[in-house]
Structure formats: structure tokens, C-alpha cells
Amino acid sequence: MSQSTFSPPYKHPFTPDPKYKKSVAYFSMEFAVDQALKIYSGGLGFLAGSHMRSVYALKQNLIGIGMLWKHGYYDQGRKKDGSMEPEFREKMYSFLTDTTIRFQIPILGKQVWVAAYYLDPEVFTSAPLFLLTTDTDGNDDDTRAICYSLYDADVTLKVAQCMVLGIGGAKLLEELGYEPEVYHFNEAHAVSAIFSLYKKHKTVAEVKKRVVFTTHTPEEAGNEKHEIHFLEKLGFFSGLDIETVRKISGVKENIFNHSLAALSLSRKANGVSKLHGEVSRDMWKAHPKIAPIDHITNAQNNTYWVDKELEEARIDKDLDKIAARKKELKAVLFKTVADQCGKIFDPNVLTIVWARRFAAYKRPDMLAWDVQRFTKIMQNAQQPVQVIWAGKPYPKDEGAVNTFNKLFYMSHHFSNMAVLTGYELALSKLLKDGSDVWLNNPVVTREASGTSGMTAAMNASLNLSTYDGWICEFSKDGENSFLLPVAKGEDINKQDCDNLLEKLENEVIPTYYSNQDKWLQMVLNSMNDVNVEFNSDRMAREYYEKLY
Known part of the structure; x- marks a missing residue:
């Protein structure tokens, strides 16, 4: 036969x-x-x-x-109650x-x-x-x-x-x-x-x-x-x-x-x-x-992931054009947010995204562990933020599914918090385009590489990350990204959570609202630094040179 x-x-x-x-x-x-x-x-x-x-x-x-x-x-999909x-x-x-x-x-x-x-x-x-x-x-x-x-x-x-x-x-x-x-x-x-x-x-x-x-x-x-x-x-x-x-x-x-x-x-x-x-x-x-x-x-593959107008602005070092295009891309993402969640997000507001596979070591909900501090950030009218979560847990990983659902129920209390379903290539692209901050907070040494932050950086989003995986080769804190110090000792979860909230309150949010020049310069640095080294053409070449 x-x-x-x-x-x-x-x-x-x-x-x-x-x-x-x-x-x-x-x-x-x-x-x-x-x-x-x-x-x-x-x-x-x-x-x-x-x-x-x-x-x-x-x-x-x-x-x-x-x-x-x-x-x-x-x-x-979602059940009747939205979980x-x-x-x-x-x-x-x-x-x-x-x-x-x-x-x-x-x-x-x-x-x-x-x-x-x-x-x-x-x-x-x-x-x-x-x-x-x-x-x-x-x-x-x-x-x-x-x-x-x-x-x-x-x-x-x-x-x-x-x-x-x-x-x-x-x-x-x-x-x-x-x-x-x-x-x-x-x-x-x-x-x-x-x-x-x-x-x-x-x-x-x-x-x-x-x-x-x-x-x-x-x-x-x-x-x-x-x-x-x-x-x-x-x-x-x-x-x-x-x-x-x-x-x-x-x-x-x-x-x-x-x-x-x-x-x-x-x-x-x-x-x-x-x-x-x-x-x-x-x-x-x-x-x-x-x-x-x-x-x-x-x-990751630049040709597939990069927004052409952002790329032209990067090559021209045109910070104003990057800022303007970013707002347009945020508006596109926010149509999906409105469609799925019934919430109207504002392109002028700092938007933080956590999106990848839901797994315990990636700590999807760390931003919301300290409910009091999280609420304070979410309710700050002077320097507002919007937060979006997305990602698929393994369907049989009850812990991860529960974390997803817990965040979804929590989002009912905040008009500036959204939890999206359907994290596949298309939604991933929208989120990279429409985020200002790409949040990545795995337990250090547990993320072999992680790649979602690369495509976010290609599209003018700044990484806010623990020191793990590819980030160690890319990140310069305060120049092209925001880096959390490596937690030591007993309770690394608490340290990482405290450090994350502190970084947001004292550095990330104030820079976005009070020092746009610095923010946009960091964005340009990030786009330049990710462009060659983290383009999969380099990786495909290295496989031939080093492995085959």
C-alpha cells in the first residue's frame, strides 16, 4: 500500500x-x-x-x-459564568x-x-x-x-x-x-x-x-x-x-x-x-x-512579528512616530478587550500585559497577590494603569485553570482589568502591539528561555521581568527594560512580589507619566537591542554553524 x-x-x-x-x-x-x-x-x-x-x-x-x-x-471558551x-x-x-x-x-x-x-x-x-x-x-x-x-x-x-x-x-x-x-x-x-x-x-x-x-x-x-x-x-x-x-x-x-x-x-x-x-x-x-x-x-521571526510602521520609525529613530503608532495599535487591541470583556480601555493610559501559558512557576497572578497594593495601583486616578491577562493553561492543570478563573472573577471589580481567552498567534500579536509593558515574572532559573518578551520588544513594549532565560542576555535595567533583583533566601515569592510592586510604583509608572522622553528612548533602545540578536534568522544560522 x-x-x-x-x-x-x-x-x-x-x-x-x-x-x-x-x-x-x-x-x-x-x-x-x-x-x-x-x-x-x-x-x-x-x-x-x-x-x-x-x-x-x-x-x-x-x-x-x-x-x-x-x-x-x-x-x-467560556462557561455560562465566564470562567x-x-x-x-x-x-x-x-x-x-x-x-x-x-x-x-x-x-x-x-x-x-x-x-x-x-x-x-x-x-x-x-x-x-x-x-x-x-x-x-x-x-x-x-x-x-x-x-x-x-x-x-x-x-x-x-x-x-x-x-x-x-x-x-x-x-x-x-x-x-x-x-x-x-x-x-x-x-x-x-x-x-x-x-x-x-x-x-x-x-x-x-x-x-x-x-x-x-x-x-x-x-x-x-x-x-x-x-x-x-x-x-x-x-x-x-x-x-x-x-x-x-x-x-x-x-x-x-x-x-x-x-x-x-x-x-x-x-x-x-x-x-x-x-x-x-x-x-x-x-x-x-x-x-x-x-x-x-x-x-x-x-523569534522579525518578518512575521514586527509592525511595519513601528519598524520604519525605529530605523528613522523617530520617537514621536513610535509614540503615535503605539497609540493606534493600542486602540486596535482595545477593540478585542471591549468585545470580550465589555470594557473600554484608553490608548493614553499605561497598559501592562501578562500573556503566555498559565503555569505555576510562571506565577501569572503575582501582580495581584498583595490585593491592597494592587488595588491602590489600579485605583490611582492621577497615574492610571490598565492590565490585561491572557494565556492557556494545560486543560487538566486544575491549579492553573483556577488561577485563570480567579483573575477573571477579580476583574469584575476593576473596569481597567481584563482577562482574555484565545491566546494563540493572532491574539498574541495584538497584545505585543498594544502593550506598553510586557510583564514576565517566572521563578528564576525555571524559564529555559521564554520568547514572548522578544516579540513585545520588537513592537515597542518594555519588558518588566525577573532575571531569567533570554532576559539575562538582553536586559539593561533602566536603559532598555525594567529588571527585578534576584530574590535570595527563604520566601522568594514574597520578595519578588514586593520588588515587582515597588518597581511599578516607583519607577515604571512614574517614568511613563512624568518622563516620556526617557520612556521613548528606552523603547527605542529595546527595539534596537532585540532586532538582530533575537531575530530567528540569527538562531537558524547558529543551528547550522553550531549544531548541524
Whole structure:
């Protein structure tokens, strides 16, 4: 049934630049290349999407391999009382091409059919993408469901998803008759591919020659782990016996650590910021046989994210034009605020935005922890502020969902506070354009990189942040951003909260209202400083130079 009658142009539809002719297959669980293709949840996808757009711009010889999620991640709706409700709806994409490739891989003792769809680079100016799905003829309801929802909460389904990406992705390349020189795993989701490569090439050295790995997880506990016999029963190791798996993957116990296996079977690895590279080397130092871990700092695609008029004003160093355009962009965002929340925001008022995935370590609601001080800031008529929250928690993360809902209920008490649903690429762009301050307050060292502040800075928003991730390489406090001191000792949450409120009361808000010249100069500095170093073209180049 396999049909791989593709002409060579299908393998890579544009002629690569000679600097980037080495062939790469880039495996990622999610890609955010455009609002219309909902196969991503958050930062990992935003990063991969920007990377694929830079691959297109630089004409690199790279193809993406991902998953076609029938329900996407989820649609963030509201219940009758306005609190958050995850909704799972089928997505249809007429812009994808059915490759007609169908093949089977064994999962849980069943032969599961996998279908491959293709995103032509010209559709969204990205690298060519191949997207896999089990929602195809010949599969029963259970196996079709593997590709329904990104990061399914059911552990067996989630591992099966990783197997479709990894083993299925490697099999797809065989069906295409395409042998890339480099297999790049963006996070450890596709690590099962390594075992099918080992079966094919017979030695660790041959596997390592081909494999590189990007880790995004800054703490040991965050790495995916499963019982090794459970994985074997699922078919994760492509029929290799457990002793061989242990020998080649560095896993000694019965708990299989996906990242450790990826590090053990790669020739090179990287963290996603300078700080994260250091944290990762320290975290894995007990395993001397793993790949050397360098760092390539995450970045975002200027061409996709930057407002053209703001960019012209930046190049002309025209502060008045930046200020005027910013007000226009705020007015556009505020239409969405009015539509969703029934509140009329004012473009002349300082607007603070916190928007990204809701997760406990990112501390979404920190600004409102000290209710008294928060209320005082919100009710200051002389120097008013407006605050907007947005972001999707994992649908089964009750703590994060409750935080989202608590903020929403709290917003009923303030006409200048809004909590928006539907944080995807399009809303993210509106919020970057329409914010004056981009608030980022994760627990320090827990954010591997974070990228939302980059695209905010590109669009004339100032970062107000704890000292973590990419910010360490960008931020100059009081010159291009506002930086909180690193909390030390026992109660870092209280220190960070106090420092945040103090910074707002004594520096951020007064500068905006009493020293617009300084504010706009900081904005220009920020736009200039983010422009080259944190553009994904630099990142895509570094992947070729440092990793491939």
C-alpha cells in the first residue's frame, strides 16, 4: 500500500543556499507557523514556527516533521459564568496536501496506520512541513484518537503520540526515499526515532553521527519519564530488547528518562539560552557519556512579528512616530478587550500585559497577590494603569485553570482589568502591539528561555521581568527594560512580589507619566537591542554553524 512516487522536488522544494546545503529533518511536537494552522500549544510551537519561517527566508535545506492534531491543543471558551472552558473541535485545512503516503507502525500490539500531509512552503513562507496523523482509514476509534489532542492527558495516548512523531517520522523519511544527514529533535518527544535508527544502522556511533538534540527543560523533574517495561509493551523501542536499550541510552534503572536517552544518543545538544546552557550542563553532569551541551538562544521571526510602521520609525529613530503608532495599535487591541470583556480601555493610559501559558512557576497572578497594593495601583486616578491577562493553561492543570478563573472573577471589580481567552498567534500579536509593558515574572532559573518578551520588544513594549532565560542576555535595567533583583533566601515569592510592586510604583509608572522622553528612548533602545540578536534568522544560522 505504500506509495512513495514523489519526484525529487518534493523532498526539498527550493534550492538551498550553499551555506546551508546539509540536509536536516527537524522533529517537533508542535509548530506555530500561522494562526490558521492550530497545531501548537505555546512557547515550543512559537519557537519552532519562527525557526521554520527563517529556514524559508535563508533557503536552508531543512524539512519539518510534526503532527496534524485533529482538535489542535484546545479552543479556550467560556462557561455560562465566564470562567474558562476547554473546547475540542475538529479542524479542517484545505491548504494541506494529502501526500497519499500511508504506512503502519506497531503501537500497543496493533498495526497502526499513519497518514502524511504536506504544507507547501509557499502557503505560509515556512520550511516544508510533513504532518502525521492516525486519524485515517483502517484504524479503530482508539488508534484514530492518538492524534486528536496535542499533549493528551492519558499517559498511554501521550506516549503513543510521541511514537507517531518519532518512529512514524523516521518511517516517513524512508517512504519518501529521503535520508537526511541530520535528525534534529526539538525536545525529547521524538526520541523513539533513535531506536529505529539504531536498528537500521546497528551501532551507537552511526546513530550519533546523525542525531542532534535541543533541550528546553531547565529542571530534572520536568523531563518526561516512564517505566521502561510500559514503554516496551507499547512498542517504543522498535523491538530492541531492554538490555540493549539500557546499554545504549544511559538508563540504568527501570525508569526511562527521555531526555537522558536523547542526550546519550546525540553527538551534540543545546540549551535555549546562555543561562539555560549552564543550568543544563550542571543538571546532567553526573552523566559523563552524554553529548556536549552548548547553547543557542531562542529567537523569534522579525518578518512575521514586527509592525511595519513601528519598524520604519525605529530605523528613522523617530520617537514621536513610535509614540503615535503605539497609540493606534493600542486602540486596535482595545477593540478585542471591549468585545470580550465589555470594557473600554484608553490608548493614553499605561497598559501592562501578562500573556503566555498559565503555569505555576510562571506565577501569572503575582501582580495581584498583595490585593491592597494592587488595588491602590489600579485605583490611582492621577497615574492610571490598565492590565490585561491572557494565556492557556494545560486543560487538566486544575491549579492553573483556577488561577485563570480567579483573575477573571477579580476583574469584575476593576473596569481597567481584563482577562482574555484565545491566546494563540493572532491574539498574541495584538497584545505585543498594544502593550506598553510586557510583564514576565517566572521563578528564576525555571524559564529555559521564554520568547514572548522578544516579540513585545520588537513592537515597542518594555519588558518588566525577573532575571531569567533570554532576559539575562538582553536586559539593561533602566536603559532598555525594567529588571527585578534576584530574590535570595527563604520566601522568594514574597520578595519578588514586593520588588515587582515597588518597581511599578516607583519607577515604571512614574517614568511613563512624568518622563516620556526617557520612556521613548528606552523603547527605542529595546527595539534596537532585540532586532538582530533575537531575530530567528540569527538562531537558524547558529543551528547550522553550531549544531548541524
